[in-house]
Amino acid sequence: EVMYHPSLAPLEWILQTWLDEIALWPLPQKFQSSAIAFQLSPTRFQIVQAKQSSAGPSCSMLENAFRRYFEYIFGDLKKPEKSRKKVYDSDLVELQVWVTSADPECDGFPSLQTDESYELSVDEPSAVLKAANVWGDDYGTEISDFPRFAHRGILLDSSRHFLPLKVILANLEAMAMNKFNVFHWHIVDDHLFPYMSRTFPELSQKGAYHPFTHVYTPSDVKMVIEFARIKDLLTPCYSGSSPSGTFGPVNPILNSSYDFMTQFFKEISTVFPDAYIHLGGDEVDFSCWESNPDIQKCMVQQGFGTDYSKLESFYIQRLLDIVAATKKDYMVWQEVFDNGVKLKDDTVVEVWMGNKMEEELQNVTGAGFTTILSAPWYLDYISYGQDWQHYYKVEPLNFPCTDAQKKLVIGGETCLWGEYVDATNLTPRLWPRASAVAERLWSDKSMTDVDNAYNHLVQHRCRMVKRGIPAEPLFVGHCRQEYKGL
Amino acid sequence: EVMYHPSLAPLEWILQTWLDEIALWPLPQKFQSSAIAFQLSPTRFQIVQAKQSSAGPSCSMLENAFRRYFEYIFGDLKKPEKSRKKVYDSDLVELQVWVTSADPECDGFPSLQTDESYELSVDEPSAVLKAANVWGDDYGTEISDFPRFAHRGILLDSSRHFLPLKVILANLEAMAMNKFNVFHWHIVDDHLFPYMSRTFPELSQKGAYHPFTHVYTPSDVKMVIEFARIKDLLTPCYSGSSPSGTFGPVNPILNSSYDFMTQFFKEISTVFPDAYIHLGGDEVDFSCWESNPDIQKCMVQQGFGTDYSKLESFYIQRLLDIVAATKKDYMVWQEVFDNGVKLKDDTVVEVWMGNKMEEELQNVTGAGFTTILSAPWYLDYISYGQDWQHYYKVEPLNFPCTDAQKKLVIGGETCLWGEYVDATNLTPRLWPRASAVAERLWSDKSMTDVDNAYNHLVQHRCRMVKRGIPAEPLFVGHCRQEYKGL
Numbered sequence A, B: 001e002v003m004y005h006p007s008l009a010p011l012e013w014i015l016q017t018w019l020d021e022i023a024l025w026p027l028p029q030k031f032q033s034s035a036i037a038f039q040l041s042p043t044r045f046q047i048v049q050a051k052q053s054s055a056g057p058s059c060s061m062l063e064n065a066f067r068r069y070f071e072y073i074f075g076d077l078k079k080p081e082k083s084r085k086k087v088y089d090s091d092l093v094e095l096q097v098w099v100t101s102a103d104p105e106c107d108g109f110p111s112l113q114t115d116e117s118y119e120l121s122v123d124e125p126s127a128v129l130k131a132a133n134v135w136g137d138d139y140g141t142e143i144s145d146f147p148r149f150a151h152r153g154i155l156l157d158s159s160r161h162f163l164p165l166k167v168i169l170a171n172l173e174a175m176a177m178n179k180f181n182v183f184h185w186h187i188v189d190d191h192l193f194p195y196m197s198r199t200f201p202e203l204s205q206k207g208a209y210h211p212f213t214h215v216y217t218p219s220d221v222k223m224v225i226e227f228a229r230i231k232d233l234l235t236p237c238y239s240g241s242s243p244s245g246t247f248g249p250v251n252p253i254l255n256s257s258y259d260f261m262t263q264f265f266k267e268i269s270t271v272f273p274d275a276y277i278h279l280g281g282d283e284v285d286f287s288c289w290e291s292n293p294d295i296q297k298c299m300v301q302q303g304f305g306t307d308y309s310k311l312e313s314f315y316i317q318r319l320l321d322i323v324a325a326t327k328k329d330y331m332v333w334q335e336v337f338d339n340g341v342k343l344k345d346d347t348v349v350e351v352w353m354g355n356k357m358e359e360e361l362q363n364v365t366g367a368g369f370t371t372i373l374s375a376p377w378y379l380d381y382i383s384y385g386q387d388w389q390h391y392y393k394v395e396p397l398n399f400p401c402t403d404a405q406k407k408l409v410i411g412g413e414t415c416l417w418g419e420y421v422d423a424t425n426l427t428p429r430l431w432p433r434a435s436a437v438a439e440r441l442w443s444d445k446s447m448t449d450v451d452n453a454y455n456h457l458v459q460h461r462c463r464m465v466k467r468g469i470p471a472e473p474l475f476v477g478h479c480r481q482e483y484k485g486l
Helices: A010-019 A060-078 A165-177 A211-216 A223-228 A257-272 A287-291 A294-301 A308-324 A334-338 A356-368 A386-393 A403-407 A428-430 A433-442 A448-465 B010-019 B060-078 B165-177 B211-217 B222-230 B255-271 B287-291 B293-302 B308-324 B332-337 B357-366 B387-395 B403-407 B426-430 B434-443 B452-467
Strands: A002-004 A038-040 A046-049 A088-090 A093-098 A117-122 A124-130 A143-145 A153-158 A182-186 A234-239 A242-250 A276-278 A329-333 A348-351 A370-373 A409-416 B002-004 B038-042 B046-048 B091-092 B094-101 B118-122 B126-131 B142-146 B151-157 B180-188 B234-239 B242-250 B276-278 B329-333 B348-351 B370-373 B409-416
Touching: A010 A038, A046 A060, A060 A093, A088 B002, A088 B332, A153 A165, A153 A433, A153 B002, A165 A182, A165 A428, A165 A448, A165 B060, A165 B287, A234 A287, A234 B002, A234 B142, A234 B329, A242 A287, A287 A294, A287 A308, A294 A308, A308 A329, A329 A334, A329 B038, A334 A348, A334 B165, A348 A356, A356 A370, A356 B370, A370 B046, A386 A433, A386 A448, A403 B118, A409 B293, A428 A433, A428 B357, A433 A448, A448 B357, A448 B403, B046 B060, B060 B094, B151 B165, B165 B180, B165 B426, B180 B409, B242 B287, B255 B276, B287 B308, B293 B308, B308 B329, B308 B332, B329 B332, B332 B348, B332 B357, B348 B357, B387 B434, B387 B452, B403 B409, B409 B434, B434 B452
Parallel strands: A038 A088, A046 A093, A093 A124, A153 A182, A153 A409, A276 A329, A329 A348, A348 A370, A370 A409, B038 B091, B046 B094, B094 B126, B151 B180, B151 B409, B276 B329, B329 B348, B348 B370, B370 B409
Antiparallel strands: A002 A182, A117 A124, A117 A143, A234 A242, B002 B180, B118 B126, B118 B142, B234 B242
């Protein structure tokens, strides 16, 4: 598994917030609206860098964001909007974007340390958006905002079903609209291995390096599995005393397995800019290991008895050492911690098991480890009705602990595992259900009124639909853009 | 509610079956395949009317089907198919379609009495498809097929969410691929009334008559509700002793309500060609009636006490008389029968309540009424995993009864109610889950092996995806067309 931060800096999200006077989602930490309404004219209005901004005109990421949000604002004015005849108090001619930190990070990637706070002030004739630090100001600030949790992630699974790039990109856009900042790309698993490697060039006859096509080429994925098999990487399963022809998890008793991992993670660490690699380590099926006589022998030699989780820990321990050598930090699923593997101090442990979730949070943070929570937010589990309410009601810090332990909970992650999801149904299944998690992870703890959230979320969902993201309906009703009514 | 048979005659479906040598779905009643493989060449092969066919070249419905299936067969040959290098025994140059009944019904509509059986024989150099009756023949028949149940329906709900026409049309195509023959269009309900009426022209400034745009114009749907309210059609609800400003079900104590219904169903009966109108009659909420003092007075006068289901029956009884006068037959939900309303002998009663389903089937057929079953197939209820298996395992005739009673069960209907469904998620939620119902209603009773069905359904689902219907995945895996593997 590979952790991937989309290159969506906070500034991109901010404009969106400002566009929609009502039903801001996730709700900003501080928000004040006056009765004054400004008119935006597509011929007069512009989004510009403030004179004081540290990001210049060459900051292509910001320029792209300006263009995109201009399209969001005025894109549907091509169609006549007869019914909305508002009276405006005056004209707003520009939005100035003011990046304040010395390094605007135009070409960088966000990290969990990135300051995502911003302030937005709208007044005649200019609006000003300040970001990257918090200042006082003279403009009658209307929005002053920052995230409650630094890690606000979504896991998508391209191993159970291959997800075309356009689906992933569309959902990255939806993530930005919901202020998610971590895309946890579950790129490989038992089922598929859609990662095309350079280190092992015989796997690929592909052409020039490209960040997307390179790391995720859909064709001939089975070759990789076959390659791994040829290399003795996977454990041969036995039926009785002879090999059954099938293969289980990585073979933990061969040096060649670790040689492969060393080379492989060396490549991974250069291809992905992220600070973290998620190593998995959950739900390892031991039946194949149990069937293999060589592995049985190794279990005796190592004194593991019949406890295969000890063998797993033995393997993970060596894997962690390999990854640590790449200078990347790592995340692991909770079992790795539960099984007593020795972890680096700065390892992030992901708590995913629903039963005894609070106890696990206590234990993980009690041992001093940073943690993220995904247990209550497994969106692949579906049921009739408004299950988003359950996701919304979760309070991540609601477990008995010290303040120091609370600080170790850096966020959460909603997971849409891929057994029953592919390009045909992913987007409407993910949205707006994930939006409920988005507000929980961004907005203030006090936001717990489900009825109020419903009213906002209905509008936010319509906004997503309007921007081409087929988010499913929350309940009976229709969006303003569908028809205007009487 | 209005019952609508799509103009998809059985012949359209048959060709599809023949196209796919493997994984036919729903499985034909009799199917025999030889080891001989025929080549189809896009330059030589054609689909033609047999000389003996009673349908001539002016039968546009068939000609349309020919064109569509030609595209299905050869449409994706534009892309090179390198991996499928089959050796063919010989060339197949044509498919002759032989319609045998005196009236081919090219411009007609199917009914529940339509003979949907067909025989398909494939041999060099021609394949012959006979339909509309059953004959013996000399060709070494490979498929001889007929439906187990005459009524194989899908209910879609355009009242909770407006469904754009393109969504409905796409699903009609998917219905044809699954041999469903009744589209039960739940077109109006409390929430929306997206039916544009001619009888009440003040409702509509719309132009010329068109079968789709006319019966289902999306704009300004609220006007209809408003209109009904103005006409005192709906019951004013009370809060305490004064009207609350909201409105409940149709007001059953006003003559004007019945005048409206008389005119309205007169129009309906001409706009829709179907033999049946589904009148609903389920889940009437009595709270508004209970709050209204005029209705309370009427209850006393009629001697109904506090049993509002008696008032409902009183209303339904008059409604049924109105519909009977239009010469249409009608279907009703089971409550209408349960409440003792006097029904015409040929009324179809739809059994939708899951509890005591078998008892209800016994009662309804015991009273001599024809019935269709929808209780086990409410697809708006979703859950994690392969719920299609539950739909597949249902045996509609598994209740204690006589053979005569069994014959009264003319089929079933799967319902996708619209509270949580709209254009964003309808199609992948419906397919391939509804396909499980399709095989239950078409194929032989003995088809009960879920594992076998899984293998077929996976391929059938891929076929739908290939034809542009985003049917969701059954489980982990990929379609052949996604990539070819090693």
